[in-house]
Amino acid sequence: MSEMGVDRGNGFTASASQSNAPAFRLSRWLQLAPILGLLCFAFAMMAWRPLDDAPFYWTGLILFFLSVLVMSYVQRQAKKGVDVSSFFPFTSWLAFGCAFLAFVVVVNAKLDHSAVEQHQQVVTRKFVTRGRSASNNIEFSSWRNRPFERISVSRQTYNQFQVNQSIIVDLHRGALGIPWIGAIHKVRGQ
Numbered sequence: 001m002s003e004m005g006v007d008r009g010n011g012f013t014a015s016a017s018q019s020n021a022p023a024f025r026l027s028r029w030l031q032l033a034p035i036l037g038l039l040c041f042a043f044a045m046m047a048w049r050p051l052d053d054a055p056f057y058w059t060g061l062i063l064f065f066l067s068v069l070v071m072s073y074v075q076r077q078a079k080k081g082v083d084v085s086s087f088f089p090f091t092s093w094l095a096f097g098c099a100f101l102a103f104v105v106v107v108n109a110k111l112d113h114s115a116v117e118q119h120q121q122v123v124t125r126k127f128v129t130r131g132r133s134a135s136n137n138i139e140f141s142s143w144r145n146r147p148f149e150r151i152s153v154s155r156q157t158y159n160q161f162q163v164n165q166s167i168i169v170d171l172h173r174g175a176l177g178i179p180w181i182g183a184i185h186k187v188r189g190q
Contacts, residue, residue, distance in 0.1 A: 030095050031075075034067040037098030044102040048109035049151065051171065051179040056101060063097030070094055104176065111175035119143045119169045120187060123161050138184070140167060151181060160186065 041060045050056055071094075074087045125139040125148075136158035139148045149169075161167060161184075170182035 033095040040102040041098045044105040067094040108174040108176040114173040117171040
């Protein structure tokens with residue numbers, strides 16, 4: 001058989017020994033992309049938390065687990081010698097899904113130059129949830145025809161507020177139209 005070369009039609013030919021090698025392999029960096037993306041996503045969500053964060057969290061978790069499952073399947077198939085070229089570039093794009101969500105959250109906040117809306121609310125409940133790590137939560141009255149708003153805050157912010165205390169919530173419109181909560185602080189004079 002012929003060696004790798006160029007045929008007269010300007011296409012590539014391959015030798016028989018080359019055809020058994022897998023066309024694509026997952027690089028180590030691509031395998032780390034979902035984990036790094038998830039870490040960036042978690043940081044972005046803590047720093048510039050969207051007002052309705054549940055859809056972001058669910059989308060991020062689904063993208064993360066889906067990318068891990070697809071990459072492990074592709075890796076197993078590549079080790080068996082199966083041609084996995086049909087899984088690319090989809091696998092690459094999926095690997096960076098969480099990083100893309102983090103990018104959306106950051107761009108939404110950093111490019112937002114709208115005026116801050118301040119909402120004076122009342123703290124209705126404080127509680128700590130425990131799991132792998134503790135999460136400090138504050139619930140306060142809502143300005144959106146909801147029973148309450150709940151937000152996870154740092155331990156220092158959690159200790160600043162008491163139940164039935166008035167607070168001011170800074171709400172930003174978001175450059176991409178995704179409202180996000182900025183600072184939460186005490187009403188002056190309290």
